Amino acid sequence: MAIQQLNLQQVNSQIQNCIQDCLDCYSVCLNTVSTYCVHQGGMHAEPAHIRLMLDCAEICQTSANFMLRSSDLHVRTCATCAEICDRCAQNCDRFGDDSQMRACADMCRRCAESCRQMALARA
DSSP: OHHHHHHHHHHHHHHHHHHHHHHHHHHHHHHHIIIIIHHHOGGGGOHHHHHHHHHHHHHHHHHHHHHHTTOTTHHHHHHHHHHHHHHHHHHHHTTTTOHHHHHHHHHHHHHHHHHHHHHHHHO
16 A cells, blocks of 8 residues: 555656646746747747747646646647657757757756656556
8 A cells, every 4th residue: 555655646746747847848938939039030030930939838838737637638748748849949959059048948858858757657
């Protein structure tokens, strides 16, 4: 019985960490695109880049919501979230030494890993 409790606590902790990573990534992507990329212009404001960052923010918020509701479909949203966060991180990496974009890419990678673990844990 203690083993089941430990596993349940670990799962609850993993879900809570993933929810927080998703909410943080949502916030960073949305804030970066709306207060930084749009004002920077050029490559930062390319429609495909803006769209990907908004997609990333949206799936992060959706995944967090699914986990908060204890939806059994959160595994699927987390798997999709991991894929989109990976793409967003790669896209943000193309800006090189731009510290704002690097911070966004790092957050996306952290969220992707967290969501990947969540998807695998329930698969």
